[in-house]
Every structure is written in C-alpha cells, then in structure tokens.
Amino acid sequence: MTAQIIDGKAFALGLRARVGELAAAFRGSAGRPAGLAVVLVGDDPASNVYVRSKGKATIAANMESFEHRLPAETSQDDLLALVERLNADDRVDGILVQLPLPAHIDAQTIITRISPDKDVDGFHPVNAGRLMTGLPGFVPCTPLGCLMLLEDQLGDLSGLDAVVIGRSNIVGKPMAALLTAKSATVTIAHSRTRDLSSVVRRADIIVAAVGRADFVKGEWIKPGATVIDVGINRTDEGLVGDVDFDGAASVAGAITPVPGGVGPMTIACLLRNTLVAAHRNAGVALEEGAI
Numbered sequence: 028m029t030a031q032i033i034d035g036k037a038f039a040l041g042l043r044a045r046v047g048e049l050a051a052a053f054r055g056s057a058g059r060p061a062g063l064a065v066v067l068v069g070d071d072p073a074s075n076v077y078v079r080s081k082g083k084a085t086i087a088a089n090m091e092s093f094e095h096r097l098p099a100e101t102s103q104d105d106l107l108a109l110v111e112r113l114n115a116d117d118r119v120d121g122i123l124v125q126l127p128l129p130a131h132i133d134a135q136t137i138i139t140r141i142s143p144d145k146d147v148d149g150f151h152p153v154n155a156g157r158l159m160t161g162l163p164g165f166v167p168c169t170p171l172g173c174l175m176l177l178e179d180q181l182g183d184l185s186g187l188d189a190v191v192i193g194r195s196n197i198v199g200k201p202m203a204a205l206l207t208a209k210s211a212t213v214t215i216a217h218s219r220t221r222d223l224s225s226v227v228r229r230a231d232i233i234v235a236a237v238g239r240a241d242f243v244k245g246e247w248i249k250p251g252a253t254v255i256d257v258g259i260n261r262t263d264e265g266l267v268g269d270v271d272f273d274g275a276a277s278v279a280g281a282i283t284p285v286p287g288g289v290g291p292m293t294i295a296c297l298l299r300n301t302l303v304a305a306h307r308n309a310g311v312a313l314e315e316g317a318i
C-alpha cells in the first residue's frame with residue numbers, strides 16, 4: 028500500500044471538540060444552549076443508530092438535544108405539523124429529519140417545510156440555491172466534511188481536476204458546487220457517463236458517492252490522486268465503501284477508509300452547522316474562520 032490514510036475519525040473528533048468549546052461560549056453569551064431537534068420516523072436500524080449518535084454528540088458538544096421518535100405509520104400531515112412546531116420553537120436552532128423516510132411520506136415536501144434558517148442539513152432548496160450562488164447558508168454535512176478533509180490534505184484546491192461520481196442532491200451536487208467554489212475543475216460523473224474509467228483517470232481528486240460496493244477500481248485511479256469514499260455499503264464482508272480500497276490504496280496518494288473516513292465527519296459537521304445556526308438565530312457574532 029502506498030496511499031496515506033486520511034483519518035476522518037480523528038479529524039471529526041478535533042472538530043467536535045472545537046465546536047464544543049464555542050458552544051459553551053455561546054451558552055454564556057446567549058443565556059441559553061444551542062439546540063438541535065432530530066426527528067426519526069420508523070425503526071430503520073441504521074437510522075436508529077445515527078439518531079442516537081447525533082443526540083449523544085449534541086449533548087457532548089454542550090448543546091441541547093431534542094429527539095422526536097415517531098412510529099413508522101405517522102402521517103405526512105402529522106410530520107409537517109411537528110416541523111412547524113419546531114420552526115416556531117425558540118429553543119431549537121437546527122432541525123433535522125432523518126432520511127430515508129417511510130415510503131408514504133414525500134421527503135422533499137418535509138424538507139421544504141423546514142425553515143431554511145434552521146435547516147442544518149442544508150437540504151432545503153433555498154440553501155441549495157445559496158450554495159450555488161455563493162451566499163451564506165447551510166451546506167449539507169457529508170460534502171462539507173469531504174471538503175474539510177480535502178483542504179486539510181491538499182491545501183489549495185484551485186486548478187485541480189476533480190471528479191464527483193454521483194449526482195444526488197445530498198452529496199454529489201453540493202460536493203461539485205463546493206469544489207467549483209474552490210476553483211477546482213469539476214466533472215460530475217454518473218450511471219450514464221461514457222467511459223467512466225477514463226474520466227476518473229484524469230482526476231487529481233475523486234469523490235465516490237454512488238452507493239455501490241467496490242464500484243471504483245484501483246486501475247481507474249491516477250497515481251498520487253486523492254480519493255474520498257462516501258459509500259457506506261453493508262455486505263457479507265462487513266461495511267465497505269464505493270471504492271475498491273486495496274486496489275486504490277496501492278496507487279492513490281491518499282484515501283479515506285470505510286469506516287473511519289467520511290462517515291464521522293457527517294455528525295461533526297452537523298454540530299458545526301447547528302452552532303452557526305444558533306449564532307445567527309440569536310444575533311450573536313461568530314468570529315470568521317472560528318470553525
């Protein structure tokens with residue numbers, strides 16, 4: 028193996044500690060803690076674990092956690108009514124509805140009802156528009172975490188060739204927007220991309236977010252490239268990413284592992300976004316570049 032392993036777990040712990048210190052200071056100046064409401068509908072086992080981790084991480088970061096666990100048969104109208112109550116609750120700075128939702132609920136309808144100023148997931152169309160136009164807003168946590176790891180690894184990204192594999196609203200599209208804003212030359216590849224291996228071979232940065240185990244092969248990777256693996260695929264061999272790790276690690280310059288790479292950054296960035304939301308909502312200044 029030649030690649031350096033990018034330790035997302037360690038980076039996330041550092042970020043969480045910084046957010047925790049700033050959240051304690053916020054509590055002092057605002058006279059209340061920053062608050063995050065997390066809503067889980069149903070009993071998906073992985074979602075259940077993520078929601079529990081988010082609650083624990085919120086409390087450990089000196090913030091208040093409001094957890095709402097609703098039965099799988101909750102109606103869309105009842106969920107919308109809860110979102111409206113959370114929008115109006117001054118103790119709540121950030122609202123997150125855990126995805127996926129049960130099939131009878133339209134996720135986009137729910138996301139669009141969250142106040143954009145409490146949308147710490149950054150999924151609301153207003154925040155997507157702010158990201159595209161360079162206005163301050165909330166950036167989805169997973170791509171924000173990927174960007175932090177990339178900048179920590181490579182420094183200035185300008186002029187680098189980046190390929191984002193996957194075009195979801197949650198990862199692929201915001202990731203491409205973030206890399207574009209950093210002046211990388213960005214290609215979004217997807218299931219209809221012709222000759223994907225050649226497209227990937229040009230890239231200095233590869234972000235794989237396809238949701239298919241071991242999809243990206245080592246032979247596709249340019250020697251020395253930086254590989255960010257967003258995939259979390261549960262297989263008989265355990266948890267694996269979208270990148271064939273062993274193949275890629277023998278050619279890449281640096282690579283994120285699964286687990287322990289991008290995943291932990293998602294929750295750390297959620298806490299970061301909640302802290303930013305709390306400062307904005309309470310009118311308390313947060314020093315530029317503090318986190």
Ligand SMILES: Nc1nc2c(c(=O)[nH]1)N[C@@H](CN(C=O)c1ccc(C(=O)N[C@@H](CCC(=O)O)C(=O)O)cc1)CN2
Nearest residue numbers: 077123124125126127148168286287288289290291293
């Ligand atoms: N409303 C949202 N729903 C979902 C999001 C999201 O950002 N907002 N992202 C994912 C799930 N997710 C957080 O919600 C998440 C996924 C993975 C991890 C993580 O730390 N993964 C570990 C492995 C943990 C495991 O064994 O499963 C790792 O990669 O090291 C944290 C959060 C979908 N839904």
